[in-house]
Amino acid sequence: MNAAELIALRSGRYVPLFGLGVGRPELARALGIAQRTFGTKADARALEHASVFLTHPALGADALSLLADAVTERAAPTWAATLTLGLAGAVGASDALRAQVAHAFAGIPALATEVSLALDVGGGDLGAWREHYQRLRVLDASAPPMRAASVARHWFDFVLARRWHGLDELRAMRAHGGLDASSSWLAASADWIAGEEKARSEMTDVAQTALEPIQQLPRLVQTTAREMVELLSHPWTVRWEHLRCAAARDHGAASIRAWLHAAAEERFFEDTPGESVGGHAEFGELGPEPSRAGRAASEARQLAGDFLLDWFVHEREARAAVDDWARLALRIYHRLRGAAMLEVALRGAREDGFPLGDATSSEAPR
Numbered sequence: 001m002n003a004a005e006l007i008a009l010r011s012g013r014y015v016p017l018f019g020l021g022v023g024r025p026e027l028a029r030a031l032g033i034a035q036r037t038f039g040t041k042a043d044a045r046a047l048e049h050a051s052v053f054l055t056h057p058a059l060g061a062d063a064l065s066l067l068a069d070a071v072t073e074r075a076a077p078t079w080a081a082t083l084t085l086g087l088a089g090a091v092g093a094s095d096a097l098r099a100q101v102a103h104a105f106a107g108i109p110a111l112a113t114e115v116s117l118a119l120d121v122g123g124g125d126l127g128a129w130r131e132h133y134q135r136l137r138v139l140d141a142s143a144p145p146m147r148a149a150s151v152a153r154h155w156f157d158f159v160l161a162r163r164w165h166g167l168d169e170l171r172a173m174r175a176h177g178g179l180d181a182s183s184s185w186l187a188a189s190a191d192w193i194a195g196e197e198k199a200r201s202e203m204t205d206v207a208q209t210a211l212e213p214i215q216q217l218p219r220l221v222q223t224t225a226r227e228m229v230e231l232l233s234h235p236w237t238v239r240w241e242h243l244r245c246a247a248a249r250d251h252g253a254a255s256i257r258a259w260l261h262a263a264a265e266e267r268f269f270e271d272t273p274g275e276s277v278g279g280h281a282e283f284g285e286l287g288p289e290p291s292r293a294g295r296a297a298s299e300a301r302q303l304a305g306d307f308l309l310d311w312f313v314h315e316r317e318a319r320a321a322v323d324d325w326a327r328l329a330l331r332i333y334h335r336l337r338g339a340a341m342l343e344v345a346l347r348g349a350r351e352d353g354f355p356l357g358d359a360t361s362s363e364a365p366r
Contacts, residue, residue, distance in 0.1 A: 009049060012057040017084060019056070019063040022076035024354075030080065031349055031356060034087055034342065038217035046219070047091045054088055055100055064104035071108055079348030081105050082341050085114055089338025090220055092331050095125035113146060114341060118334070121152045123327040129160050147173070151183040158190050159326055162246035162313075167194055181210035182336035189329050192232070195239055200232055210336045213343045216356075220342075224335050231328050238325050244318035 008014050017033070020026050036042055037050040055061050064084060070076035088101040102118035105111050116139055122132040136153040139146060151173060157166025170187040173179060179187065185206040192199035207228060211221045313319045346356060 009052050014053065014056075016056040016059065016063045017053050018067045018080070019059070022067055022070045022080065027077075027080055027349070028354060030083055031346075031354060034083060034345075035217070035356065037087075037091065038219040040218050042219055047223070050087060051091045051093050051097060054084065054093065054097060061100045061104040064101060068105050068108055077348060077352060078108070078110050079345040079352075081108055081111060082114075082348070083345035085111060085118065086338040086341025086345055089118065089334040090342055091338075092223075092335060095122040098334065113148065114337065116146070117148055117152065117337065120149070121330060121333065123330040124323060125327075129156070129323075129326075132156070133161070147178065148180060148183045151179060151187055155186050155190050159193060159242070159322070159329075162242070162249050166190070181206055181340065182333055185210065185336055186329070186333050189231075192235070193239060193242055193325075200235075203228070203232070207332075207336065211339055214339050214346070216346075217339075217342065220335070220339055224332060224339075227328060227332050227335075231325065231332060238321065241318040241321040244315050245313045245322055248313045248315040248318065 017030050018026050020029075033050055033053055037046045054064070056063070064081075067076060067081060067084070071078055071081050085101055085105055088098045093101070098118050099122075102115045106115050108115070120132055120135040120139055122129075124132070133153070133156045136149055136156060139149040140153045142149075151170065154166040154169040154173070157163045158170065159166075167190055170190050174184065174187050185203055188199050188202040188206060192203060207224060211224060214220060349356060
């Protein structure tokens with residue numbers, strides 16, 4: 001990319017994907033961007049440039065919404081939307097950008113699962129971890145149940161909420177089988193953070209299996225491998241910080257629950273029992289109306305519940321280390337899901353007669 005093109009991108013003077021309609025030239029341009037991004041001769045900023053084309057500073061994701069309407073009306077192939085959503089995951093887009101793309105395709109039934117996962121399996125950038133987890137709970141309870149959402153929910157349970165039953169559920173789901181490659185990888189990463197040494201090789205094998213169909217996009221394979229090396233380095237440090245978070249969570253949650261319980265008690269001083277005279281409460285005894293502290297405790301318990309308390313970790317240093325690890329793990333997870341969608345899209349493009357050419361060529365269409 002020359003200086004003029006780079007300046008145009010930075011200043012917003014570009015046409016986003018499908019900004020010129022859904023004809024064959026625009027479909028070819030989208031395929032060209034994907035190929036050029038992950039070709040071996042792409043520059044170091046190719047991933048950033050590709051993510052820029054997904055939306056526009058002034059138009060947002062309006063062009064993608066028009067593409068979604070065309071797909072729904074069968075005026076455009078479904079693989080075009082699959083390619084775009086897959087590109088958002090494969091380039092490692094932020095939660096906010098990935099959510100913009102996913103919202104645009106929310107009305108396409110064939111992409112319902114991937115749209116939900118793109119929106120709800122977040123890395124803490126667009127919203128808090130708890131907000132993502134709450135949405136995953138709703139998604140997991142939907143009918144029919146979504147196994148990929150269940151895996152993500154239990155992963156959140158163990159890695160971020162430090163609930164060990166989440167790890168047990170993940171192991172049971174893996175033993176049962178039937179998980180897609182990215183979900184299997186995510187479940188194996190929970191085993192790794194729990195101290196299972198064999199999980200490292202399992203994660204590597206699953207990633208290789210997921211990326212094998214898209215060897216024509218070598219830069220995606222290289223980027224994912226590089227991030228996995230970073231993710232799996234310093235295993236004992238990450239495991240130690242995770243245990244520190246679990247201990248701090250247990251201590252903090254126990255303290256908060258004790259305060260809530262004490263504030264909501266009817267008697268504050270059990271060793272000094274009061275005597276009721278004429279129906280009025282004496283010292284040490286609450287009247288028929290709960291105290292302000294008791295009402296506040298009841299409201300806090302209803303608002304927070306065990307869910308909020310189980311996420312309370314005051315060890316900021318340990319929490320930040322685990323959160324950073326979790327963000328990187330989820331970025332790799334979305335890269336793997338994006339790779340699967342790109343493979344489906346490229347196969348559909350070939351069936352429609354699009355000459356994809358050599359992905360390693362620097363002359364791929366822009």
